[in-house]
Amino acid sequence: MTARFNVAIGELQNRFGAALSTNLTIRQQHAHTMTWLDNEPADAVLTVASKEDVADAVKICHAHGMPIIAFGMGSSLEGQLNAPHGGLCIDMSQMNAILQVNGEDLTATVQAGVTREALNQYLRDTGLFFPIDPGANATIGGMVATRASGTNAVRYGTMKDVVLSLEVVMPDGEIIRTASRAKKSSAGYDLTRLIIGSEGTLGIVTEITVKLFGLPECIGSGICHFPNVDMACQAVMATIQMCLPIARIELLDATQIKACNAYSGLSLKESATLLVEFHGTNAGVAEQVELFGQIIADFDGQNFVWDTDENKRKQLWMARHNAYHASRALRPTASGLSTDACVPISRLAECVTKTVEDIQTCGMLGSVVGHVGDGNFHVLLLVDLNDEREVIHAKQILSRLAERAIDMDGTCTGEHGVGQGKRQYMAKEHGGALAVMKAIKSAIDPKNIMNPDKIWQ
Amino acid sequence: MTARFNVAIGELQNRFGAALSTNLTIRQQHAHTMTWLDNEPADAVLTVASKEDVADAVKICHAHGMPIIAFGMGSSLEGQLNAPHGGLCIDMSQMNAILQVNGEDLTATVQAGVTREALNQYLRDTGLFFPIDPGANATIGGMVATRASGTNAVRYGTMKDVVLSLEVVMPDGEIIRTASRAKKSSAGYDLTRLIIGSEGTLGIVTEITVKLFGLPECIGSGICHFPNVDMACQAVMATIQMCLPIARIELLDATQIKACNAYSGLSLKESATLLVEFHGTNAGVAEQVELFGQIIADFDGQNFVWDTDENKRKQLWMARHNAYHASRALRPTASGLSTDACVPISRLAECVTKTVEDIQTCGMLGSVVGHVGDGNFHVLLLVDLNDEREVIHAKQILSRLAERAIDMDGTCTGEHGVGQGKRQYMAKEHGGALAVMKAIKSAIDPKNIMNPDKIWQ
Numbered sequence: 001m002t003a004r005f006n007v008a009i010g011e012l013q014n015r016f017g018a019a020l021s022t023n024l025t026i027r028q029q030h031a032h033t034m035t036w037l038d039n040e041p042a043d044a045v046l047t048v049a050s051k052e053d054v055a056d057a058v059k060i061c062h063a064h065g066m067p068i069i070a071f072g073m074g075s076s077l078e079g080q081l082n083a084p085h086g087g088l089c090i091d092m093s094q095m096n097a098i099l100q101v102n103g104e105d106l107t108a109t110v111q112a113g114v115t116r117e118a119l120n121q122y123l124r125d126t127g128l129f130f131p132i133d134p135g136a137n138a139t140i141g142g143m144v145a146t147r148a149s150g151t152n153a154v155r156y157g158t159m160k161d162v163v164l165s166l167e168v169v170m171p172d173g174e175i176i177r178t179a180s181r182a183k184k185s186s187a188g189y190d191l192t193r194l195i196i197g198s199e200g201t202l203g204i205v206t207e208i209t210v211k212l213f214g215l216p217e218c219i220g221s222g223i224c225h226f227p228n229v230d231m232a233c234q235a236v237m238a239t240i241q242m243c244l245p246i247a248r249i250e251l252l253d254a255t256q257i258k259a260c261n262a263y264s265g266l267s268l269k270e271s272a273t274l275l276v277e278f279h280g281t282n283a284g285v286a287e288q289v290e291l292f293g294q295i296i297a298d299f300d301g302q303n304f305v306w307d308t309d310e311n312k313r314k315q316l317w318m319a320r321h322n323a324y325h326a327s328r329a330l331r332p333t334a335s336g337l338s339t340d341a342c343v344p345i346s347r348l349a350e351c352v353t354k355t356v357e358d359i360q361t362c363g364m365l366g367s368v369v370g371h372v373g374d375g376n377f378h379v380l381l382l383v384d385l386n387d388e389r390e391v392i393h394a395k396q397i398l399s400r401l402a403e404r405a406i407d408m409d410g411t412c413t414g415e416h417g418v419g420q421g422k423r424q425y426m427a428k429e430h431g432g433a434l435a436v437m438k439a440i441k442s443a444i445d446p447k448n449i450m451n452p453d454k455i456w457q
Numbered sequence: 458m459t460a461r462f463n464v465a466i467g468e469l470q471n472r473f474g475a476a477l478s479t480n481l482t483i484r485q486q487h488a489h490t491m492t493w494l495d496n497e498p499a500d501a502v503l504t505v506a507s508k509e510d511v512a513d514a515v516k517i518c519h520a521h522g523m524p525i526i527a528f529g530m531g532s533s534l535e536g537q538l539n540a541p542h543g544g545l546c547i548d549m550s551q552m553n554a555i556l557q558v559n560g561e562d563l564t565a566t567v568q569a570g571v572t573r574e575a576l577n578q579y580l581r582d583t584g585l586f587f588p589i590d591p592g593a594n595a596t597i598g599g600m601v602a603t604r605a606s607g608t609n610a611v612r613y614g615t616m617k618d619v620v621l622s623l624e625v626v627m628p629d630g631e632i633i634r635t636a637s638r639a640k641k642s643s644a645g646y647d648l649t650r651l652i653i654g655s656e657g658t659l660g661i662v663t664e665i666t667v668k669l670f671g672l673p674e675c676i677g678s679g680i681c682h683f684p685n686v687d688m689a690c691q692a693v694m695a696t697i698q699m700c701l702p703i704a705r706i707e708l709l710d711a712t713q714i715k716a717c718n719a720y721s722g723l724s725l726k727e728s729a730t731l732l733v734e735f736h737g738t739n740a741g742v743a744e745q746v747e748l749f750g751q752i753i754a755d756f757d758g759q760n761f762v763w764d765t766d767e768n769k770r771k772q773l774w775m776a777r778h779n780a781y782h783a784s785r786a787l788r789p790t791a792s793g794l795s796t797d798a799c800v801p802i803s804r805l806a807e808c809v810t811k812t813v814e815d816i817q818t819c820g821m822l823g824s825v826v827g828h829v830g831d832g833n834f835h836v837l838l839l840v841d842l843n844d845e846r847e848v849i850h851a852k853q854i855l856s857r858l859a860e861r862a863i864d865m866d867g868t869c870t871g872e873h874g875v876g877q878g879k880r881q882y883m884a885k886e887h888g889g890a891l892a893v894m895k896a897i898k899s900a901i902d903p904k905n906i907m908n909p910d911k912i913w914q
Contacts, residue, residue: 104802104803147641147647175889176890182868184871186875189894191890241563243673283741374641418643426644426645429644430644430645432633440900
């Protein structure tokens, strides 16, 4: 343990006792544990139970200029949890109370440590659900921090769309609420959206009020195959342009399908594949399926099968659910490096195709899965981190992908966030707007204690 | 004309020649012209033709500490256009080019002076439309400023939901772009949403990229009547809870219907009324209509008629389209004072009912129309501004409504904005969050030249 913040840590110990830990293993578990970024632990980890705990801890850190990093589930992918200057990690996972579900207004208010699966489990008898589904069972607070989305975003939006209001502990320890529970407002600046995606650099979110949605009467799922990624993307574009209210439309490339066949004992055609889901009434889903079948026929879409039976749906989606582990199993000794990018959908086919070519040209192994209805896709590179040549190739592939997406008027990250891993692209992506972001950060957090050196350095 | 900014005005005249006017009538036309707030004209009005014009003007004003107020169509309702400290009004209405429509991505990029009707006129042969429809034919730039919405918001969202990216001239004259054209991003702070609703206090929006939507195959419109406002609101709540994807659901109270009957020669039942619209396929609309009919039957909804024929739809909606002028005609010599509030939908019936009672108790004349699917409603008070007693009553009614909405965990304005008219409620509505908004303003506009004294004072 460093001696940087001994006085502050002493004060925290006095206030919090055993809830504060300086154990190295615990500190390392609370720092970055994914991909290749170094693990940079905080000086101490505090497990909090209430907003008052958070406010008290923040006040002590504020007085001593001690950095603060909020921790939810630890599933962020770009080093958001690292503490490059040490400081206090605030573990929010025990603030996991569902405070209020208001069925009349279709809203729920939860503490930041509630996971998305816990919320949906709680809602299971209400006919309502919370649709945002990043890969991990992340906390809602963490999902606010990275502006998370997932497979349902094409229909239900991202965290910026489903959050109504936040309670936030600001850098000086003051607790604010960003908005009321009204569905819309024109009263002042949109602090809710400013905090969403700010990756803990402006304050610590303690409570979140989210919108809920009614479970559809009918869910239909389907799968279909295409000669190549380009044709699959063209079919996605046509589907979006027809304003078909598709709930999910996921792309898996041939490498990914091959991996899934091997991993899950499937026998899917090893070509570009779309997995789709339709939500609606029975008649509405049937109508959507029929229209979708007509659309994909124009793009050589083949072997379209679909079903509304829950078990058969799960079977159809097995390839997608196991995609990550299946890809990892292609090369079990390698590390899996996950990245994402998002482009206007008209550029999607080109962006995916060029990326796949780049991976092949470098002789690397990597698969593509994507929330392609939003122009958002993921690349999982399988890299031997002990092989310097592979690491250099992998870094260059990720870098070229980020720049390719930005050059196509897209973004270097559609849902993972910037953290430490993508800071280098912010100047190119934002130009002069980056200085405005920095000015806001300085105004709200003049001591730069809130997750410093994230998003930019 | 005041002598406050003679040097700056001289520089502007050198740069812009005849595009700059100091004529009193023109200056007054560009200040607040609605409701009872005093007209406070700027010192000069500049008609701009390009972002470079805006940037040059802003740089001159910045050098001299001269306030800047952007003007679109002049339809804002809360004094957003007034210049209490003088300054330069920048008239954006000639920046009315539609720069790009990208049908593949369902986006359009327009200059800030394009009106919503002009955009939809331009799109008429594309099968696409832009759904946000405030009462006035406002400019898209103005709609960004106030975070506008309208009757379609219940289905298509508000300006915060349909804007992808903004180009903004910042207070020092630098031109930034807030985001790419990607449908979603997790790369940094959401400057797009920060600017939306900031009422020109952070910068001047010059270009906007918006999402477009496909025109539905079928539009069905309907009307139905309820014994009272409470039952009508209950029916709205049930409709939203059933997740029926209704496109419009508008409330008119008995006073409003009475006014419409008189004004448009209609013979509608003079009770609380819902006007509704359904978008979808032919089968989908039929299904929605059937479900809606079942829902309203539980709340004594009567005389439900609907049609998909365009002319009959227009006939059904005539009452809503003429609502403002019909109300004004109830008392032609009075001024019409329009306000809005938004509450969680579970509180809507109570809020509307108490507001109507308040108006009646004061012996005033006023009607209620509302985008009730969002919990948002408008009150139009008819006031003789020369009658001091009436003016005091009206101010008290509006004030009690704002506080009632805030007390119900709602907002004092769902879509009109704050301007000068609702500054007094910001402390109550936002608490400590207001200081955060002010800190952002000071950081981005340290000279306080961008529409000063709006939202707060």
